[in-house]
Amino acid sequence: MNKQMNGLLYYLVTDIRHSMKIFWAILLSILVVSVTFAYFLLGFEDGKMAFGFPFATYFFCIITGFVTVKESIPFAIKMGATRKNIYIAIAIFS
Amino acid sequence: MGMIIEVKDLSKRYGNKLALDSVTFSLEEPRIYGLLGRNGAGKTTFMEILAGQILATEGEILIDGEPPFDNVKLTESICLIKEGQNFKRELTIKNVLKISSYFYPTWDDDLAQSLVEEYNLNIKAKVKTLSKGMESALGIIVGLASKAPITIFDEPYIGLDAAARKKFYEILLREYEENPRTIIFSTHLIDEVSLMFEEVIILQGGKLALQEDAEVLRNKACAVSGTVEAVEKFILDKEVITTKQLAGMMTAYVFGHMEEARIAGLSVEGVPIQDLMIYLTEKEGA
Known part of the structure; x- marks a missing residue:
């Protein structure tokens, strides 16, 4: 792997770290709150509680993809990355 | 060893507007080139094509015989620092320096660290928290520490105070002396940097208005003053x-003939490069 590819991967990881932390912090706190509520509320009857991650992660991926195309690719081009390397780096990163 | 840049019939069109119109010239030595011109002259477009970031509509730029677009061998030898928004705002200074070190094989980390200290930047600060001047300083640090064989500064010091700009000129010259490379410098503060230029390229309305050695230019262009009759007689067969x-007196800006004007009894003065750029671009119909 060439140095430029390393640079692109380092950039993509660094760039997403912050939003990833926020996303999972919000999602996991909602999960904790829901489970807590469920624990207290479901105790009275024979009920069920379901909590899914898919839609939240779909939306996160859509937004991340949009930001990548809008901001990360122009930045990588400014830094001198070739289109081919950008494409491969994003593919590996995804 | 410097890289040879050949610009051949380069044109770039944005919709109906022609940003560059059949520009042809070459830069053959590692020197400090001043790329001057009025707003909208095509300087930034030229620099973006040179850095391999965009494609020309017609014509080509060859660096050591190869086009720079999407050419990793060349793009890692070219560092373009623009007037702003060079880096993503969420990144920290440390991230920016680390990323740059991957992109430029000639990266000098010690120099980058010493410049960060010299410009009093906090390495952990995010780009979005920096003032305009600090952001410009970061661009300058990356440009200098990249040690790229072709380093391009496009108005790199927006918001930088006079002291910081002076420091930048000193460091740039010091680095250039230690490690000669092609530096293309575009600025509107021409008076401040004109002595640094070794060669001057003036673009006007997308066309090349002038390419000349700065020293030759300083010696060649002169302002000749005297009575209207005397000056008119003197400039009759000259390139004006x-x-x-004003009030029966006339000043003519001419190329060469300094001695001749003195002999003719006219007063002769040198023309600063900034004034020359203004007159030349006015002449071209700005």
Whole structure:
């Protein structure tokens, strides 16, 4: 792997770290709150509680993809990355 | 060893607007080139094509015989620092320096660290928290520490105070002396940096208005003053840039003939590069 590819991967990881932390912090706190509520509320009857991650992660991926195309690719081009390397780096990163 | 840049019939069109119109010239030595011109002259477009970031509509730029677009061998030898928004705002200074070190094989980390200290930047600060001047300083640090064989500064010091700009010029010259490379410098503060230029390229309306050795230019262009009759007689068969008249006196800006003017009894003065750029671009119909 060439140095430029390393640079692109380092950039993509660094760039997403912050939003990833926020996303999972919000999602996991909602999960904790829901489970807590469920624990207290479901105790009275024979009920069920379901909590899914898919839609939240779909939306996160859509937004991340949009930001990548809008901001990360122009930045990588400014830094001198070739289109081919950008494409491969994003593919590996995804 | 410097890289040879050949610009051949380069044109770039944005919709109906022609940003560059059949520009042809070459830069053959590692020197400090001043790329000058009025707003909208095509300087930034030229620099973006040179850095391999965009494609020309017609014509080509060859660096050591190869086009720079999407050419990793060349793009890692070219560092373009623009007037702003060079880096993503969420990144920290440390991230920016680390990323740059991957992109430029000639990266000098010690120099980057010493410049960060010299410009009093906090390495952990995010780009979005920096003032305009600090952001410009970060661009300058990356440009200098990249040690790229072709380093391009496009108005790199927006918001930088006079002291910080002076420091930048000193460091740039010091680095250039230690490690000669092609530096292309575009600025509107021409008076401040004109002594640094070794060669001057002036673009006007997308066309090349002038390419000349700065020293030759300084010695060649002169302002000749005297009575209207005397000056008119003197400039009759000469290449005149522009003339001004006031209260029976006339000043003509001409190329060469300094001695001849002195002999003719006219007063002769040198023309600063900034004034020359203004007169030349006015002449071209700005």
